Amino acid sequence: MTTLHFASPWLLLLLLVPLGLALWPFFNRTRRQPAALQYSDLRLAAQLGPSLRERGRVILPVLRLIGLALLIIALARPQAGSAREIITGEGIDIVIVLDISGSMAALDFDPNRLGAAKRVINDFIQQRKYDRVGFVIFASEAFSQVPPTLDYKVVQRVLDETQVSWDIGLDSGTAIGLGLANGANMLRDSKADSRVIVLLTDGANNSGQVDPITAAQIAKALDIRVYTIGAARPGPAALPFPDGRVEYRDSEIDEETLRQIADITGGLYFRAEDGEGLQEIYDTINELERSQVEVRTFTRYRELAVWFILPAALILALEILLRRTIFRTIP
Structure with a gap:
């Protein structure tokens, strides 16, 4: 610049x-006496003007x-x-792993669990500067959306377009192990000194061929630290379905498994019960994972x-x- x-x-x-x-000259005009000549007859100079x-x-x-x-x-x-x-110095490679199963449409967060998560993750990405960020979603299957990149606008655009599984024709399962394995695979060839996965879910693993603990051990072998977040308010929460039905369901977060994943990989487990709590969690992770860049x-x-x-x-x-x-x- x-x-x-x-x-x-x-x-x-x-x-x-x-x-x-x-x-x-403008201030002095009134004080200065103009030069003059005397004529016997002024009619001689009447027609004269400045050349x-x-x-x-x-x-x-x-x-x-x-x-x-x-x-x-x-x-x-x-x-x-x-x-x-x-x-x-070098930035951190971070992969956001986000649950998009049907239960993420529950209304105990504003506007719902997925909407609150997207808003907070978007803020989290904006606070990164020299860190590559990747993005993975999972429901009954897992999908690698964006590989680690410094082009945050791409990640944010894909995040903004993310919808609940049944809105895009996917089965509404929760494959935590598969989502975590995809995130670890995305960081497998990373050369960064620090590699991090931030996984958010509101349920328990009930789909996929990869057990969450096995995926955590894979992440540990690749020297990847995993922060896990359980996002749901205790008690029943209203869950609207695509056909217009609304059911009240208790949260099914498997906190024990999420805590084990964090412990195995050297990360931390957090529980969010509202949007403000979720924001505080991501702020905490943001402070814990700072780039060593000069x-x-x-x-x-x-x-x-x-x-x-x-x-x-x-x-x-x-x-x-x-x-x-x-x-x-x-x-």
Whole structure:
């Protein structure tokens, strides 16, 4: 990014000099007595008016003041600077694993569990800067949506388009193990020093061919830390179905399994019972997983004074030339 600044900005106060010189004739007009000649008959000068040359002489002080102003600006040393960032260190590779089973449509969160999770995850992504972020969804099956990338807008767009399983024609199961395995596979070839999975679900594993504990052991073998989040309010919650029915169902979070996954991989387990609690959890994870990145900014400046000196010299030379030729006066 290019910026413009002056090395000696205080010298710009000298611009008040040409400004004062420009305004002085207006303030002095009332005090100055105009030159006069006596005529025996004023009718001799009645038809006389200022010549074209006399009218054009007004350009001389204008040119002089413009040249002086340009020289003052050049004296203040205008500079154009190009900033360059040098980044040392490495960011974290993070994969968001999100449950989209039918129960995520429950209304104990605002607007529902999935909607609250999407809003908080979106905020979480916005707070990352040098970390690659990937995205996996799961219901009865798991799908790798976005591989780890620094293009956060892509991840956020896919996240915004994410819907509950039955709205996109998927069976409403909960394959926690399969979702976790997909996330671990996404980070398998990562070269980052820190690799993290953040898994959110509101149920218990009841689908898929991979056991959650087996998936956790795979993640541990790949040196991946897993944070697990159970998102549901205790007690029955209203669950609207696509056909218009509404049922009240108790949460089925398998907290013991989620806690084991976190313990095996060196992560933490959290329980969220509302949107505010979910936000606090992601804020906590955000603080725990900080990039070890040092950013140094260097700015290289380029002197611009010559672009003011050259036109100033040409304008002043033109003023002198006109004063001694076309607008020359006889003493």
